Amino acid sequence: MKKKFWLLPLLACILMLTGCGKSVNDQSVLKNAKQSNTIVWGVKGDVKLFGLIDVRDGQQKGFDVDMAKHITKHILGPQGKAEFVTTTSQSRIPLLKNGNVDAVIATMSITPERKKIISFSKSYFDAGQSLLVPKNSSIKSTKDLNGKTVIGVVGANSVANIKKVAPKAKVIELQDYAQAMNALKSHQGDALTTDNGILFGLAVQNPGYEVRGGTFTVEPYGVAVNKGQTSFTEAVDKAVLEMQHNGEYNRLIKKWFGDVPGFKYKELYRR
Amino acid sequence: MQNWINAFSWLNVRFLLMGLWVTIYISVISVILSFIFGSILGIIRYSKIKYVSQVVGFVIDIIRNIPLLLIIFFTYFGLPNFGLRPETIPAAIIAMTVFESSMIAEIVRSGIQSVSVGQMEGARSTGMSFVQALWHVVLPQAYKNMVPAIISQFVSLIKDTSLATIIVVPEMMQHAQVIYGQNANYILPMFAALAVLYFVVCFTLSIIGNVIGKHLS
Numbered sequence: 001m002k003k004k005f006w007l008l009p010l011l012a013c014i015l016m017l018t019g020c021g022k023s024v025n026d027q028s029v030l031k032n033a034k035q036s037n038t039i040v041w042g043v044k045g046d047v048k049l050f051g052l053i054d055v056r057d058g059q060q061k062g063f064d065v066d067m068a069k070h071i072t073k074h075i076l077g078p079q080g081k082a083e084f085v086t087t088t089s090q091s092r093i094p095l096l097k098n099g100n101v102d103a104v105i106a107t108m109s110i111t112p113e114r115k116k117i118i119s120f121s122k123s124y125f126d127a128g129q130s131l132l133v134p135k136n137s138s139i140k141s142t143k144d145l146n147g148k149t150v151i152g153v154v155g156a157n158s159v160a161n162i163k164k165v166a167p168k169a170k171v172i173e174l175q176d177y178a179q180a181m182n183a184l185k186s187h188q189g190d191a192l193t194t195d196n197g198i199l200f201g202l203a204v205q206n207p208g209y210e211v212r213g214g215t216f217t218v219e220p221y222g223v224a225v226n227k228g229q230t231s232f233t234e235a236v237d238k239a240v241l242e243m244q245h246n247g248e249y250n251r252l253i254k255k256w257f258g259d260v261p262g263f264k265y266k267e268l269y270r271r
Numbered sequence: 272m273q274n275w276i277n278a279f280s281w282l283n284v285r286f287l288l289m290g291l292w293v294t295i296y297i298s299v300i301s302v303i304l305s306f307i308f309g310s311i312l313g314i315i316r317y318s319k320i321k322y323v324s325q326v327v328g329f330v331i332d333i334i335r336n337i338p339l340l341l342i343i344f345f346t347y348f349g350l351p352n353f354g355l356r357p358e359t360i361p362a363a364i365i366a367m368t369v370f371e372s373s374m375i376a377e378i379v380r381s382g383i384q385s386v387s388v389g390q391m392e393g394a395r396s397t398g399m400s401f402v403q404a405l406w407h408v409v410l411p412q413a414y415k416n417m418v419p420a421i422i423s424q425f426v427s428l429i430k431d432t433s434l435a436t437i438i439v440v441p442e443m444m445q446h447a448q449v450i451y452g453q454n455a456n457y458i459l460p461m462f463a464a465l466a467v468l469y470f471v472v473c474f475t476l477s478i479i480g481n482v483i484g485k486h487l488s
Contacts, residue, residue, distance in 0.1 A: 045439065045445075045448075045449055045452070046448050046449050046451075046452030047452060048452060048453060052449065052452050052453065053449040053452075055282045055283055055285070055286035055449065055450060055453075056282055058286075058289075058441075086439045086441075087439065088437075088439060090437070091348075091437075091438060091439060094348040095348075098348060098351035098352075098356065099351065099356070100351070100356060176448060176452070177452070177455065178448070178451040178452055178454075178455040178457075178458050179458065181455035181458075182455060182458045182459070185455075202455055205454045205455060205456055206455065206456070
């Protein structure tokens with residue numbers, strides 16, 4: 001076995017190599033996008049209303065996806081192409097850092113923790129966190145959550161928020177919203193928490209459940225880009241502003257949220 | 272009940288089968304590549320070539336003792352640091368091949384060692400070189416013994432492709448997630464469908480393995 005000791009320095013070298021890979025994406029994302037006339041967007045693939053793959057044609061569809069398409073046209077002009085890569089709550093930041101995608105528009109709230117590693121545009125959607133409970137539940141608001149079990153989704157910051165408003169609540173984190181919904185239905189938890197838009201989407205197919213307590217956080221969604229890509233975030237901000245002025249924004253809100261029962265979509269309108 | 276009927280609409284089933292196709296595609300390519308690389312690595316490790324065999328053995332030991340999930344993460348999120356930026360499906364194939372090659376390499380090595388030493392010595396005494404003896408005498412017997420172990424390794428490879436959903440490879444598991452993303456009530460029907468489809472594919476492979484095994488012996 002002694003013979004193998006000379007291998008240890010080799011292993012150390014390999015480990016060091018992995019540690020000092022060169023930092024990707026020092027170039028301007030905006031400049032590259034203009035050159036290739038394409039913006040590659042990271043979007044969700046399994047979240048109803050925001051980014052869900054359509055089984056008919058395999059294309060991602062939802063509010064986030066439409067926003068990305070419109071923002072692309074505003075930045076690159078009518079010939080600009082938007083390409084989509086499906087991401088999850090866990091993979092979207094690494095993909096951004098590695099340069100697999102130019103920008104992420106995937107139900108991503110702007111938070112101070114995330115701002116340390118990536119940059120955000122201004123908010124493009126005013127989400128807020130709420131609770132989904134069975135209609136006969138005694139839970140009226142977040143005050144009733146102490147001692148109860150709350151279900152959330154991994155990689156989202158909604159779980160951290162629950163720990164702030166109800167420190168004594170027990171929290172279960174699951175892989176995706178459908179799994180979380182099933183855990184709620186099989187009584188593994190007393191309430192499901194995430195952004196209200198997603199909750200209303202889940203409540204549509206489950207009439208025995210309702211969204212309660214209003215929104216107890218303000219969690220605006222932002223377009224995420226790699227740290228330092230300020231020219232790109234400024235272009236996104238400008239595009240969103242233009243969309244608000246010419247009514248495109250409100251049309252998209254109505255298109256995706258107009259039919260969701262119980263959801264006051266007009267409160268999301270922007271001028 | 273209505274949920275089950277809706278969950279298995281033709282569009283959903285077609286989407287799930289498209290996922291199955293990707294699962295099979297990744298599996299077949301990874302099986303072929305890992306059989307080739309695994310055999311080469313296993314023979315090198317057996318051959319006791321100075322230094323080379325030791326390095327190969329050391330690397331195999333490392334990979335065999337790392338979770339496949341971590342290797343998948345590394346190929347997709349780590350390789351871009353070295354200038355390689357594989358798409359999801361190639362990343363999954365690379366990860367599966369790296370992991371399964373080292374598993375197959377160990378099976379090959381132990382398979383060769385299971386052939387009695389006398390076979391090698393006998394072959395060498397007739398004037399064959401080491402490589403000739405290995406190729407014509409030892410390996411045919413070794414692979415015959417290895418068939419069950421290799422087939423069961425490939426069965427687990429097929430099941431392990433489901434781990435690739437973590438990097439959003441559009442395989443069967445990920446497509447099931449998309450389908451129950453439309454409606455949370457489809458989750459149980461989809462899990463049931465996944466169980467049936469994985470079983471059918473893997474069990475078919477086991478049967479083929481048994482047939483090959485019987486044919487050889």
